[in-house]
Amino acid sequence: MSAEPLLKVENLKTQFFTEEGTVRAVDGISFEVNEGELVGLVGESGAGKSVATSSIMRLVEDPGEIVGGTVTYKGTKIVDFEEGPDGELRRSPEMLSNAEMRKQIRGKEIAIIFQDPMEALNPVFKVGAQLREFIEINRGVSEKKAKEIAVDMLREVGIPEPEKRYDSYPHQFSGGMRQRVLIAMALSCQPDLIIADEPTTALDVTVEGQIIDLVDDLREKYNTSFIWVTHDLGVVAEICDRVNVMYLGEIIEQADVDDLFYQTRHPYTDALLDSIPRPDQSVGELTPIKGVMPEAINPPSGCRFHTRCPEARTVCPEVRPEYQDVSDPGESRHMVSCVKYENVGYDDAEPLETEATSAFGGGLVEARGDDE
Numbered sequence: 001m002s003a004e005p006l007l008k009v010e011n012l013k014t015q016f017f018t019e020e021g022t023v024r025a026v027d028g029i030s031f032e033v034n035e036g037e038l039v040g041l042v043g044e045s046g047a048g049k050s051v052a053t054s055s056i057m058r059l060v061e062d063p064g065e066i067v068g069g070t071v072t073y074k075g076t077k078i079v080d081f082e083e084g085p086d087g088e089l090r091r092s093p094e095m096l097s098n099a100e101m102r103k104q105i106r107g108k109e110i111a112i113i114f115q116d117p118m119e120a121l122n123p124v125f126k127v128g129a130q131l132r133e134f135i136e137i138n139r140g141v142s143e144k145k146a147k148e149i150a151v152d153m154l155r156e157v158g159i160p161e162p163e164k165r166y167d168s169y170p171h172q173f174s175g176g177m178r179q180r181v182l183i184a185m186a187l188s189c190q191p192d193l194i195i196a197d198e199p200t201t202a203l204d205v206t207v208e209g210q211i212i213d214l215v216d217d218l219r220e221k222y223n224t225s226f227i228w229v230t231h232d233l234g235v236v237a238e239i240c241d242r243v244n245v246m247y248l249g250e251i252i253e254q255a256d257v258d259d260l261f262y263q264t265r266h267p268y269t270d271a272l273l274d275s276i277p278r279p280d281q282s283v284g285e286l287t288p289i290k291g292v293m294p295e296a297i298n299p300p301s302g303c304r305f306h307t308r309c310p311e312a313r314t315v316c317p318e319v320r321p322e323y324q325d326v327s328d329p330g331e332s333r334h335m336v337s338c339v340k341y342e343n344v345g346y347d348d349a350e351p352l353e354t355e356a357t358s359a360f361g362g363g364l365v366e367a368r369g370d371d372e
């Protein structure tokens with residue numbers, strides 16, 4: 001493995017400036033993707049997973065804006081901020097322009113696959129023509145060559161009779177087939193990194209399994225790195241090498257997939273794991289995470305998870321936990337932000353009544369933002 005990761009995200013911050021206030025959608029996340037690695041980004045709806053990936057692609061839409069941090073891809077600064085004369089953060093001269101992002105990065109170096117293929121595919125054009133045009137533009141090859149590549153790619157992702165299906169319209173494909181087309185499109189320009197944002201969420205379990213197997217095979221063949229966004233830890237267990245768990249704009253735990261499942265450090269990750277079926281548990285033991293994720297406009301003080309945490313104590317709303325490596329000697333890096341692992345008086349503090357521990361904590365909306 002080369003010393004430098006393929007992608008390095010440091011303290012990335014993206015906010016939405018709305019009438020209700022500033023939404024801190026991504027609030028200082030850091031993680032890396034190594035060559036050939038499949039890195040998971042998991043968390044409940046609204047955690048900031050999609051905003052994180054669209055920030056890496058520099059596709060954040062109004063009223064959103066990347067406001068800080070650095071994203072380095074093969075030594076190039078996709079995002080880079082520096083301190084200005086008055087201490088304010090501003091874009092550094094090294095940060096790629098939008099035109100450079102379009103010309104050098106998107107599609108060719110980093111491709112993205114979205115959840116809903118119908119959004120990425122134009123319903124009025126034939127599938128093959130769309131794929132061909134994408135290849136023509138991004139790889140600068142002739143129309144004829146692009147068609148050859150397109151048909152090859154369709155075959156590669158398991159579309160039967162690709163020459164024939166080349167002339168089909170998107171609606172003539174099943175959901176799974178359309179997702180295969182998007183994978184073909186993503187792969188067709190031989191990017192080194194593919195970002196997949198819940199690519200299998202809309203599919204039934206069997207088709208999802210097929211797509212995951214396909215990605216696994218392709219990854220081995222092309223040594224492509226992936227960032228895989230999902231709220232499904234079952235999928236994570238199946239394909240990820242490393243996992244980042246997001247909660248309310250922050251990554252609160254990161255570890256190798258086995259360590260995350262079997263040496264879980266963060267109570268939120270624990271709660272997430274308890275809410276999915278696992279081979280070592282019967283379905284009857286499943287417990288959904290209690291409470292509701294608070295708004296990212298006004299996140300809770302201290303540890304943001306404290307309002308729902310079954311292990312919260314009085315220090316938790318008071319101390320901002322540090323994101324630190326808590327791995328045992330010999331274990332690979334295991335990052336977590338939880339005051340349990342800091343010397344800030346957790347052990348002596350009193351338990352805190354939270355949505356997880358109170359009688360009203362069964363996910364009742366009334367239990368939220370109450371006057372404790």
Ligand SMILES: Nc1ncnc2c1ncn2[C@@H]1O[C@H](COP(=O)(O)OP(=O)(O)OP(=O)(O)O)[C@@H](O)[C@H]1O
Nearest residue numbers: 016023025044045046047048049050051052063296
């Ligand atoms: N255009 C927007 N305007 C205002 N707020 C936004 C906008 N887009 C996203 N957000 C906010 O940013 C936060 C993160 O959203 P994001 O879509 O990244 O969540 P997610 O983890 O991808 O969730 P899901 O699993 O539902 O896709 C949320 O609080 C969301 O409301």
Ligand code: NI
Nearest residue numbers: 049050051197
């Ligand atoms: Ni999302």
